[in-house]
Amino acid sequence: MLWLSEVLLQEHDLASFEDLCRKVQERAAQGELFFQMDVKPPFPDTPADWEDRLEAAFAQAPKR
Numbered sequence: 001m002l003w004l005s006e007v008l009l010q011e012h013d014l015a016s017f018e019d020l021c022r023k024v025q026e027r028a029a030q031g032e033l034f035f036q037m038d039v040k041p042p043f044p045d046t047p048a049d050w051e052d053r054l055e056a057a058f059a060q061a062p063k064r
Helices: 004-010 017-029 050-060
Strands: none
Touching: 004 017, 017 050
């Protein structure tokens, strides 16, 4: 299970919401099967539909 808060705590180099989307997609491609959004991303460019966009990034990642 991949938790959004875990990604934010572990990846200190994230500077934008787009960086976060790429990281979520990367983690999904590494074999994560489930994704839970337990916090709102703290970036100024976080869009109103952030949950949908992160879910799409996770779902579109190539799976092993």
